[in-house]
Amino acid sequence: MNRIAIALWNPIVSKEYRSRMRTWRSPLAMTVYILLLGGVGWAIFSSTASTARNSFNGAQAANYGQILFLWLVLFQMVLLAFITPALTAGAVSSERERQTIDLLFVTKLPAFSILWGKLLASMSFVILLLLLSVPIFSLVFLFGGIELDQVLTAFLVTAVAALTLGIIGLACSTAFKRTLPATVAAYGAAFILLAGSLLFGLLFPTNIDPNATRAPAPPAVTYLSPILPLVVIGTNGPVNGYGVRNGIYPMAQGGGMACSAGPNGAQSCYMTTVPIGKGAFGQPFNPPQPSGTTIPSGLFSGWQYWQATVTMQLIISLVALILSAVLLPPIRHLPWRRRGQVTT
C-alpha cells in the first residue's frame, strides 16, 4: 500500500505544482478560461433573455436552459482540447531540452513515476479549471430543464476526454525529442479525437438495413469523440440524422432504398425497386427510429453514448500510458529482449 502511495504521489507532483503555481501563466490561464467560458455563458444568457422578454413560460425556460448548458459544455470541451495538450506535450520533451531528464533518470524514481507525476500535475490543473467553471454552469439551473446528473455526467465525459488528450500529449512528448513536434502531434491527435472521429461518421455512415429490428446507430468510431455524448447529454435525446446513410443505395438482393432525414432528424425511407422483407415498391418505409439516450444498435448496443465514449477513451489512455512508460527509460528492458546480451 505504501509503495502504491509512493508511486502515485511522488516528488515530481509537488515540484510541478510548485513550479506551475509560481509563474504568472497559471493565474492568467485560469482568468482567460473563466472569462471565455463566462463570456459565452453571458452571451447566450443575454440573447435568450432578450428573446424571452415578451413571452416567457416554463417550457421555454427549460429549453433555454438546455441550449445554455449544451453550448457551455461544448465550448468547455473545445477550450480544454486547446489547453490540455499544451500542458502535457512538453512535459518530458522540455526536460530533455532543458537537460534535466538524465538527472531524473539517475534517481530512484521509476519511469512510470516520472510520467505519472507529470500527468497528475497537469490533470490537477484541468480539474481546477473544471471546478472554476462550476459557478458558471450554475447559471443553467436558473432556467431549469437540466438535471444534476446531466451536469455530473457531462463533467465526467469532459474530464475523461481531457485525461485522454493529456495522456496522448504525454505519449507524444515521450516519443518526440523536441517540444514543437510533440505539441503539433498532440494537437493533431486532439483534432482527430474530437473532430476526425465525427467526420468519419459523415464520410462512412452506417447503412440502413431495412430488415433491422433496431434503429441504426452511427459507426462505433464516432463514439471516440466526446462531442457526441455531450450533445446527447445536453439535449437529453437520441442522435438523429448523423452517422447513418441518407440517399439511394442498392440492397443485397438487387432492390434499392432511398432515405432522407425529416425535419426532426428522423429517417424516412422508401423502396425503389423490388420489395425485400418489409415495405413495398414505391411505398414509404420507415426504419426503426432511435429513441432515448442509449445506442440503439451495433457494438455498444444498449450502452449510453457517454459510457461508450468513456470506455473507449480510457482504453486509448491506458495504451498510450503503457507505450510512454516503455519509451521513456534510457535503457529499455523490453520483455522480448534477451537479458545479459551485453556481456562479452
Place this chain on the structure above:
Amino acid sequence: MITVEGLTKIYGSRTALDHVSFEVPKGEIFGFVGPNGAGKTTTLRILAALLEPTSGRALVDGADVIEHPGLVHERLGYMPDFFGVYDQLTAGEYLDFYASCYRVPKARRKKIADDLLELVGLTDRRDQAVDTLSRGLKQRLCLARALVHDPAVLLLDEPASGLDPRARVEMREILKELQTMGKTIVISSHILPELTELCTMIGIIDQGRMRATGPVQDVIRQLTTGRRLRITVLGQKEEAAAVLKPLAAVHEVMMVNGAVEAQYDGDDAVAAGILQALTAAGIKVSGFSEVEGGLEDAFMKATSEDI
C-alpha cells in the same frame, strides 16, 4: 569499486568506444583524460546506466549497469557535463526535490541539504532561485545534488569546464574533501595539471580506445621513455653539448631556457657518469637535476601515436 570490461559502443558506422577496460578500486580518484570526442562522456553515461553499450560489461560496486540499473543509481552520484536547472525553485528546494527523488526520508532532507550547501559553499544561497545562480555556483549545486543520497561512487563529467580559475580551485578543494570522506571518484577533465595533483589513478582515452590506465606516476613512466637531465653550466653550453652527444647513454641533447637538457637511458649511476664526464672535460656545472616527466607529456604521447 568500478569495473569496466571490453566496453564497446557503436553508433551506426562510428565506433565511439572500442573494448575499453579499466578498474577503479575503492577510495581512488580516477582521472579520465582524452581529447574531445574520445569517448569519455559515453563511458560515463554507460556507467551511470543512461546508455546501453553495444557489448562489454560495466559494474559499479558489484552491480551490473544493465542488469541492475536501480542498484547502480543508488550507489553512484552523477554529474553530467551539461545540465539544466528548474525554474522557480530555490537552491534548498532543488536539493530537497532530488533528495525526495532518492527516497531520502523527509525528516533528514533539510539537514542533508544544509550540510551539502555548506560543503559546496552555498549556504548563503539557500533561498536564491537556482536559475539565477552563476555557472560556477550551478556546478557546485549540481555536485551537491549528486551527493544527496550519500553515494559511494561519484561520476563527474568535466566538473570544472567553463569555470574561472578561482572556481576551479574551489571545486578541486571540494573534491579533495570528498576524497577524505572515502568516496570513489571518476572525473573527466581537460585540465591536466589539476588532474595530476588531484588524481591517484588515471586513464587516457583517445578515439574510443584506452591508451593507458593505472596509477598516475606509473602511466607517466610508462609513456615517457627514458629520463631527462637539466644541466646548467657557466657559459659553456656548446662545449657541454659536445661532451654529452658522444656518450652512449645519451640519445638527445637540447637547449631549453638557457640550460642543457639531455635525454638518456639508465639509472642514477649513469647520471653520475654523465656528470663526471662533464667535469672531466672542464665544464663548470652549476646545476644538475632530473626533470620529472609530466602528465601532459604522457597525454601528448598517448594521443599522438598508436600504442
